Amino acid sequence: MHWTQLAVAAALLVYIGAFVGIMVAVRRSTGAHPRGQTRGYSLAALFNGLAALLLLVTAIAYPLQDRSVDWFGRFVRLDHPLARGVGVVSLALAGVCLIWGEVSLGRSFRVALPERVQPLVTHGIYRFTRNPLALSVDLLALGVLLLAPSWLALISLVLNGVAYESKIRIEEATPVSYTH
Numbered sequence: 001m002h003w004t005q006l007a008v009a010a011a012l013l014v015y016i017g018a019f020v021g022i023m024v025a026v027r028r029s030t031g032a033h034p035r036g037q038t039r040g041y042s043l044a045a046l047f048n049g050l051a052a053l054l055l056l057v058t059a060i061a062y063p064l065q066d067r068s069v070d071w072f073g074r075f076v077r078l079d080h081p082l083a084r085g086v087g088v089v090s091l092a093l094a095g096v097c098l099i100w101g102e103v104s105l106g107r108s109f110r111v112a113l114p115e116r117v118q119p120l121v122t123h124g125i126y127r128f129t130r131n132p133l134a135l136s137v138d139l140l141a142l143g144v145l146l147l148a149p150s151w152l153a154l155i156s157l158v159l160n161g162v163a164y165e166s167k168i169r170i171e172e173a174t175p176v177s178y179t180h
Helices: 003-030 042-064 081-108 132-147 151-173
Strands: none
Touching (some): 003 132, 042 132, 132 151
16 A cells, blocks of 8 residues: 555544544534534535535545546646645644644534534634634645545545535524624
């Protein structure tokens, strides 16, 4: 197994582990389902799910079979040692943003929209970025693209960017309560 495959596999394990961990922790501490709800935004949720699925396909296939890059249409311009180095940094930053973002959100974490008004989180990583969880997905998709450069990975990066931008706009249009 090539080191780039190991890097993608490790990042995916950290990502999935942190995601499942926060969902279990929120469920146990609040009793609320951390999945949240789509509140009539089922098309946006479907698009977000499709983008996540494409990211998972590319991120799971590459560690299992390095030829998957060819199956998904190798993007030769990105097949470069510098791109691979940036890809590893991107995966590491994705993990940091995800875990720090989840810890900062704590009991307010939801995958979709919360069932009721949640306090606006302004501490932790939220002092520096509006949505570190969306940033973490973008960084993960970028890292996968740079380590397993295929057209499908590029499409996944673009779709995840568009899907999370849409989700953020919906979240920001939803009322919040401000706490410090």
